[in-house]
Every structure is written in structure tokens, then in C-alpha cells.
Amino acid sequence: MLLPVIMAGGTGSRLWPVSRQLNPKQFLKLCGDATLLQQTLSRLEGLETxxxxxxxxxxxxxxxxxxxxxxxxxxxxxxxxxxxxxTAPAITLAALNATRNDQDPVLLVLAADHYIADQHAFHEAVHAAELLARQGKLVTFGIVPSHAETGYGYIQRGTAFPQQGYAVARFVEKPDASTAQGYLDSGDYYWNSGMFMFRASVYLQYLRTFRPDILDVCTRAFDAGSQDMDFVRVDEVVFRDCPEDSIDYAVMEKATDAAVIPLDAGWSDIGSWSALWEIGEKDAQGNVCKGDVMNIGSSNSLVYAESKLVATVGVDNLVVVETKDAVLVTHKDRVQDVKKVVEAIKNDGRHEHMNHREVYRPWGIYDSIEKGKRYQVKRITVKPGAKLSVQMHHHRAEHWVVVSGTAKVTRGEKTFLVTENQSTFIPVGEVHALENPGKIPLELIEIQSGSYLGEDDIVRFNDRYGRC
Incomplete structure (x- = not known):
């Protein structure tokens, strides 16, 4: 039985403004009705895991x-x-967690933000990789290249194994155009997918040989960690001293038993808006559209509308992305430079790289509808049975107007219900809490007023999500 290890870190800055630091691409529905993380998990159905x-x-x-x-x-x-x-420390933590009860499973290491069109081909590659992993090999999946791509690293295959797959001859960095074309023409090179399979103990032994410093810090951080609800925490103070390195540099490029399994399954790492255009369903003019979009004489473009009508006239080869608080317009050939916009936003002290207008919380979601000097208006949705922390604010008062559902409100020593079209007031400094006791989502409008409206003006006294 395989143990899937899904790496769900990263910020996806090249897919700004849809992907943000607090809500990155792996948690978004970019190509289908499920998020990329959910698609990665669903892709495992049919495998014994x-x-x-x-x-x-x-x-x-x-x-x-x-x-x-x-x-x-x-x-x-x-x-x-x-x-x-x-990735090397992240996978090390997963391997330590997998072996903590004297188990030694075969790990199937996947990224949460990849797209794979052909699930059957993916399963066939996994089965082939498992045979090699159970023989003690470190297996990586090499993507059969469809063109001379300069944005990926490559893996050169070596000697073929009797069953399936090849020994790894070498890993190579991202090539220039002519070198990439040579790799493609030779037929001996694959794109480096960043997906792996190996027995946990084998990976840890290689790490002990090549990067004992990473293994030492991760082991100490893991041993000093704790279980918190559904979460496994490692010690933050110890882990901050961990060296930063990828699994490729730390282990795979040095290993003598590295193997590669070819994978031809319509793979994409969705690393840019042009990659999303390539896998998207196109109209007769080659446009990929999502949301309320109207194209007049436009072609070969990706147009993404989150909240408004977006109309294009006579444009070609563009990416146009609209969210509630930002708009991106770029040529498809320049999408790799979107990360420079994110850096400029950071350098200007702005916040559009961090959050959307809509912000997800464990209890639900809030949408910052309007903000001005000394006031802010939010639409708050609380899931059935969920409760915000018992808290107070030093600098702001709040007015709550219930739009739908029923709110259970604690204000000071009193607890009472507020139903549709009713409201209540929370003075500055008053200890309060909001809960949805009902069976349907609770929606309310919150009007904040005061001298400071930042999210850090919250003193929590009790929180069922461990945020105190």
C-alpha cells in the first residue's frame, strides 16, 4: 500500500491576481469544479493507498x-x-511522520498544484514506479516532452531496466532554446516533474549520507512537535534553523539508485497563465474564457472574470484577469513576468499580494465590501455550527445586521439570538462572540467604525480552532 504525500506549500505568484499568498493556486478551482489539491487527491482513486x-x-x-x-x-x-x-525538509518531515510507529511505507510524493489529464496513464506509471521503489530505488517521474521547453529542468535517461523505466543518467538545469531542442530531438530526456516515489527509510538513509544537517534539524523539530486537532506541528524554533534545499539537489542528483519512469499523461504544473490557456477548453477563435466574458473579434487569449463583465475587442494573444480588487493585462509571451508585479506590490507596502477581498477563515468567509477613513463594511458568512472566537477590540465598535439565518450573539454577560432583519451593536472593549446555531449559513453585514480597523486589533479569549 502506498502512502501519498501531497506537498501543498507555495504561493503561486505567477498566477496573480487570482492566486494570493493566503489563498494560493493549489486551493483554487482553476480548471474544473474542484480545486487543484482536490483533483490531486481524487486522482488517487483506483490506487491502493x-x-x-x-x-x-x-x-x-x-x-x-x-x-x-x-x-x-x-x-x-x-x-x-x-x-x-x-522540498527536501518538507519530504523529510513526511518520512519521519510515516516511520514514527515502526512503519516503513512507500511514499508517493506529489505536488498539490499539478494538472494531469490522463488518469489511467498516471496510474500505469505509478504501478511501474512502485516495482522499482520496492527494490530500494529512488524513483522520479519524467514527463515525456511535447516541445522544446526552456522553463523546466530535464532528466536524461540511462540504462533501461528489465521491466519498465530507466536509470537516471543525470539531472540538468533549465536549458536555453537550442539545448532544449537538442534534448527533444534525442528522445533521451524528460521534463523534471517534481513527483517521486521511494520507501521512507531509503530516502532518510540517503539524506543521512548527503545532508545530515537537514535530517538532524528535522528530526529534532519533529520530536519536539505536537498533535493539535487534525494537525501535526513541528517545533518552530528548531525548524527555523533548517537549511533550505530541494530534494533534487539534496538527494536525487547524488543518489546512485535513482530511476525515472516516463509519464505521458497530459501533465502541466500550471506555472503561468499561458499554461492555463494551453490546457483550457478553447472556442473557435482560440480563446479560453471563465466567468462573464464577451469577446468581439479577439483570438488566442485567456480572459478570466471573477465578479464583473469583461469585454475584449480585437485583441490577440493576451491574458486578461479580473478579480474584485485587481485587474491584470499581459501578453501571453510575458506571463512569467507577473511575479515582478507581485514583488512591486510588496515593495510598495500594499496588500493585494496577500489576500483577496474575500478571506477564508475556519468558521467561514468574509468579504471586505467597502473601506474608508474610520469605517469598514464586511459581508460575513458563518458555516452552520461554526463559531468565531470569544474576543474584544480596543479601537473599533461593530454593528451587525443579519441578512439570512440566525445568529447566536454573546455580548458581555448576555447571550441572545438575532434573526433576519434584526441587528445588534458591539461597543469598543466589549467581550463578544458570534455563532451560527442553525442548519443554514448565517449571513450578516458588519459595519466597523473606529480609529483603527486592522485585523490585528483582536484579543482572543477562547477559540475552538486553537488561535488564541
């Missing part, structure tokens, strides 16, 4: 838990990284 292990950032933990709940995934292990340290 144990409950998955998800590695994610601390700030994404409730988003991961909710998306697993929607898929009815039972007994998952959600490992929380206090800080990002690249």
Missing part, C-alpha cells in the same frame, strides 16, 4: 482541512511547516 499526508504552511491549515472534509477524506495527516524550507 493509505490515508494521505498533506504538507502545508501553518497559515493554510484550515483551508486544507476544509477541502479534505469536502472530499470526505478520512484520517488524513496534515503536517504544518512553520516556515518554508523547500
Amino acid at each position: 493509505a490515508a494521505p499526508s498533506i504538507i502545508c504552511n501553518e497559515e493554510h491549515r484550515f483551508m486544507v482541512a476544509e477541502q479534505l472534509r469536502q472530499l470526505a477524506v478520512s484520517d488524513p495527516s496534515i503536517l504544518l511547516e512553520p516556515v518554508g524550507r523547500n
Whole structure:
């Protein structure tokens, strides 16, 4: 039985403004009715696997838990990284977690933000990789290239194995155009997918040989960690000292038993808006559209509308993306430079790289509808049975108007119900809480007023989600 390890870190800055630091691409429905993380998990159906292990950032933990709940995934292990340290430490934590009860499973390491069109071909490659992994090999999946891509690293295959797959001759960095064409023409090179399979103990032994410093810090951080609800926490102070390195550099490029299984399954890492255009369903003019879009004489473009009508006239080869608080327009040949926009936003001290207008919380979601000097208006949706923390604010008062559902409100020593078309007032400094005791979502409008309206003006006294 395989143990799936899903790496769900990263920010997906090249897919801004839809992908944000607190809601990155792996948690978005970019190509279908499920998020990329959910598609990755669903892709495992039909394989004999144990409950998955998800590695994610601390700030994404409730988003991961909710998306697993929607898929009815039972007994998952959600490992929380206090800080990002690249793939080698992340996989090390997963391997330590997998072996903590004297188990030694074969790990199937996948990225949460990849797209694979042909699930059957993926399963066939997994079966072939498992045969090699159980022989003690470190297996990677090499994508059969469709063109001379300069944006990926490559894997050169060596000697063929009797069953399937090849020994790895070498890993090579992202090539220039002429070198990539040579790789494609030779037929001996694959794109480096960043997907792997190996027995947990084999990976840890190679790490002990090549990067004992990473293994030492990860072991100490894991041993000093704790279980918190559905989450496995490692010690933040210890883990911050962990060196940063990828599994390719730390282990795969040095290993003598590395193997590669070819994978030809319509794979994409969805690393840019042009990649999303390539896998998208196109109209007769080659446009890929999502949302309320109207194209007049436009062609070969991707147009993404989140909240408004987006109309294009006579454009070609563009990417146009509209969200509630930002608009991106770029030529498809320049989409790799979108990350420069994100850097400029950071450098200007703005916030559009962090959050959408809509912000997800473990209890539901809020949408910042309007903000001005000394006031802010939010639309708040609380899931049935969910409760916000017992809290107070030093600088703002709040007015709550219930639009639908029923709110259970605690204000000071009083607890009472507020129903549709009713309202209540929370003075500055008043201890309060909001809960949805009903069976349908609670929606309300919150009007904040005061001298400071930042999200950090919250003093929590009790919180069922462990945020105190």
C-alpha cells in the first residue's frame, strides 16, 4: 500500500491576481469544479493507498482541512511547516511522520498544484514506479516532452531496466532554446516533474549520507512537535534553523539508485497563465474564457472574470484577469513576468499580494465590501455550527445586521439570538462572540467604525480552532 504525500506549500505568484499568498493556486478551482489539491487527491482513486499526508504552511491549515472534509477524506495527516524550507525538509518531515510507529511505507510524493489529464496513464506509471521503489530505488517521474521547453529542468535517461523505466543518467538545469531542442530531438530526456516515489527509510538513509544537517534539524523539530486537532506541528524554533534545499539537489542528483519512469499523461504544473490557456477548453477563435466574458473579434487569449463583465475587442494573444480588487493585462509571451508585479506590490507596502477581498477563515468567509477613513463594511458568512472566537477590540465598535439565518450573539454577560432583519451593536472593549446555531449559513453585514480597523486589533479569549 502506498502512502501519498501531497506537498501543498507555495504561493503561486505567477498566477496573480487570482492566486494570493493566503489563498494560493493549489486551493483554487482553476480548471474544473474542484480545486487543484482536490483533483490531486481524487486522482488517487483506483490506487491502493493509505490515508494521505498533506504538507502545508501553518497559515493554510484550515483551508486544507476544509477541502479534505469536502472530499470526505478520512484520517488524513496534515503536517504544518512553520516556515518554508523547500522540498527536501518538507519530504523529510513526511518520512519521519510515516516511520514514527515502526512503519516503513512507500511514499508517493506529489505536488498539490499539478494538472494531469490522463488518469489511467498516471496510474500505469505509478504501478511501474512502485516495482522499482520496492527494490530500494529512488524513483522520479519524467514527463515525456511535447516541445522544446526552456522553463523546466530535464532528466536524461540511462540504462533501461528489465521491466519498465530507466536509470537516471543525470539531472540538468533549465536549458536555453537550442539545448532544449537538442534534448527533444534525442528522445533521451524528460521534463523534471517534481513527483517521486521511494520507501521512507531509503530516502532518510540517503539524506543521512548527503545532508545530515537537514535530517538532524528535522528530526529534532519533529520530536519536539505536537498533535493539535487534525494537525501535526513541528517545533518552530528548531525548524527555523533548517537549511533550505530541494530534494533534487539534496538527494536525487547524488543518489546512485535513482530511476525515472516516463509519464505521458497530459501533465502541466500550471506555472503561468499561458499554461492555463494551453490546457483550457478553447472556442473557435482560440480563446479560453471563465466567468462573464464577451469577446468581439479577439483570438488566442485567456480572459478570466471573477465578479464583473469583461469585454475584449480585437485583441490577440493576451491574458486578461479580473478579480474584485485587481485587474491584470499581459501578453501571453510575458506571463512569467507577473511575479515582478507581485514583488512591486510588496515593495510598495500594499496588500493585494496577500489576500483577496474575500478571506477564508475556519468558521467561514468574509468579504471586505467597502473601506474608508474610520469605517469598514464586511459581508460575513458563518458555516452552520461554526463559531468565531470569544474576543474584544480596543479601537473599533461593530454593528451587525443579519441578512439570512440566525445568529447566536454573546455580548458581555448576555447571550441572545438575532434573526433576519434584526441587528445588534458591539461597543469598543466589549467581550463578544458570534455563532451560527442553525442548519443554514448565517449571513450578516458588519459595519466597523473606529480609529483603527486592522485585523490585528483582536484579543482572543477562547477559540475552538486553537488561535488564541
